[in-house]
Amino acid sequence: MRCHRIPRRPSDGLIASPYARVLRQGECEFVILSCQFCIGRLNRPPLVVDDEGRCGAKRLPSPPTHQMIDRSRDMPRHDGTIAIVTGAGHGIGRCIASQLAAEGAAVAVLEVDESRGRETVSQIVEADGRAVFVKADITDAAQVEAAISAAEAALGPANLLVNNAAFTDAGDLKGMKLESWHREIDVNLNGTYHCIRAIIPRMQERGGGAIVNIASVNGVRYFGNPSYSAAKAGVINLTMSVASEFGRDGIRCNAVCPGSVRTDNITWTIRQKKDPDIFQKLGRWYPLGRVAEPMDIARAVSFLGSDEAAYISGVALPVDGGMLAGMNVMIDEFILEA
Ligand SMILES: NC(=O)c1ccc[n+]([C@@H]2O[C@H](COP(=O)([O-])OP(=O)(O)OC[C@H]3O[C@@H](n4cnc5c(N)ncnc54)[C@H](O)[C@@H]3O)[C@@H](O)[C@H]2O)c1
Numbered sequence: 001m002r003c004h005r006i007p008r009r010p011s012d013g014l015i016a017s018p019y020a021r022v023l024r025q026g027e028c029e030f031v032i033l034s035c036q037f038c039i040g041r042l043n044r045p046p047l048v049v050d051d052e053g054r055c056g057a058k059r060l061p062s063p064p065t066h067q068m069i070d071r072s073r074d075m076p077r078h079d080g081t082i083a084i085v086t087g088a089g090h091g092i093g094r095c096i097a098s099q100l101a102a103e104g105a106a107v108a109v110l111e112v113d114e115s116r117g118r119e120t121v122s123q124i125v126e127a128d129g130r131a132v133f134v135k136a137d138i139t140d141a142a143q144v145e146a147a148i149s150a151a152e153a154a155l156g157p158a159n160l161l162v163n164n165a166a167f168t169d170a171g172d173l174k175g176m177k178l179e180s181w182h183r184e185i186d187v188n189l190n191g192t193y194h195c196i197r198a199i200i201p202r203m204q205e206r207g208g209g210a211i212v213n214i215a216s217v218n219g220v221r222y223f224g225n226p227s228y229s230a231a232k233a234g235v236i237n238l239t240m241s242v243a244s245e246f247g248r249d250g251i252r253c254n255a256v257c258p259g260s261v262r263t264d265n266i267t268w269t270i271r272q273k274k275d276p277d278i279f280q281k282l283g284r285w286y287p288l289g290r291v292a293e294p295m296d297i298a299r300a301v302s303f304l305g306s307d308e309a310a311y312i313s314g315v316a317l318p319v320d321g322g323m324l325a326g327m328n329v330m331i332d333e334f335i336l337e338a
Contacts, residue, residue: 088162093162095298100162110195134154162213204251216229217258217323255315259320292321
C-alpha cells in the first residue's frame with residue numbers, strides 16, 4: 001500500500017467540503033482522503049471513503065507517522081484542533097484553554113461554575129480565539145454527555161479532550177470524613193471517567209483523537225491529601241487502560257503530573273493565608289528551584305495533545321521541575337550526616 005501526501009490548505013488544493021473526497025486513486029489498494037475534520041491532523045490514521053465519498057469510520061493500518069506529517073513551520077500547532085477542556089473556568093484549566101486557543105484550537109470550556117467558565121470564554125474571544133461555554137458537573141454522566149454534544153454542535157467534532165477539573169479539601173486519613181473521601185474520588189476519578197466514556201465512541205467513529213488527563217505527583221508518591229492522591233493514582237492507571245484498549249482506534253491517552261503549581265485554588269489560598277511566602281519556600285524542594293506556573297502545565301498539555309506527540313500514549317509525564325527524580329533537600333541532609 002502506498003501513502004499519499006494530502007494537501008492541507010485551499011492554496012495547496014485542499015478540499016474544503018464538509019465531506020471527504022477522493023484525492024487519488026489507482027496505485028493503492030485504499031484511498032486516502034482529507035475532510036474538514038482532518039485538517040491539521042494529518043498524521044491521524046488515514047480514512048477510507050464509502051461509496052458516496054464520505055469520510056468513513058473504517059481505518060487503515062497506519063504507515064509510519066513521519067511519512068504523513070508535512071506541517072508548515074508557520075502553521076499553528078493546534079490548527080484544526082477542537083478541544084474540550086474541563087474545569088477551564090479557573091487556574092490551570094483556564095490557562096490550558098487559553099494556550100490551546102492561542103495555538104489555533106477551537107475550545108469548549110466545560111465548567112460547573114458558569115460565571116468563571118464564561119469569563120474564560122470572554123478572555124479567549126477578546127484575544128481573537130474561538131471558544132464556547134458548556135455547563136456540566138462532571139460527577140453527573142448525563143450532564144457530561146449533554147455538554148459534549150452541545151460543544152460539538154457549536155464547534156464540530158472534538159479531537160482533543162483535556163480532563164482538568166478537580167477538587168480537594170486536602171484532609172488527611174486520621175481526620176477523614178466519609179463524605180470527603182467519596183467526594184474526592186467522585187470528582188477527580190469518576191468525573192474523569194465520565195468524560196472519557198462520553199468522548200471515546202465519538203473519537204472511535206472519527207478514527208482517533210487525543211486525551212490528556214491532569215493527574216498529579218500525588219498520584220505517584222505520598223505528599224498528603226490521601227483521597228485526592230488515591231483518585232489521581234486512579235487517573236494515571238485509567239490513562240494506561242484507555243491508551244491500551246483504544247490505541248488501535250487511533251486514540252492516544254496521556255497524563256501530566258504537576259507538582260506544586262502557583263494558583264489560587266481553595267487549598268493554596270488557605271495555605272497562603274497561613275504563610276504568604278509558601279510558594280517561594282516550596283521552591284527549594286524542586287531541583288529547578290521554583291514551583292510551576294500554570295503555563296508550564298499548559299505547554300505540556302498542548303504538546304501531548306498535538307500531532308507532535310503522535311507516537312506517545314499511555315505515559316504519566318511529571319511536570320514537576322525534576323522533583324520526582326530526586327529530593328535534593330533530603331540528599332543534602334544525607335550528605336551532611338555522612
Ligand atoms: N494547583 C496545583 O498545585 C496542582 C498540582 C497538581 C495537580 N493539579 C491539578 O491541576 C488541575 C487544575 O487545578 P487548579 O489548581 O487549577 O484547580 P482550581 O480549583 O483552580 O480549578 C478547578 C476548576 O474545576 C472546576 N470544577 C471543580 N469541580 C468540578 C465539577 N464537578 N465539574 C466541572 N467542573 C468542576 C472548578 O469550578 C474550577 O474552575 C486539577 O486536576 C488539579 O488536581 C493542581
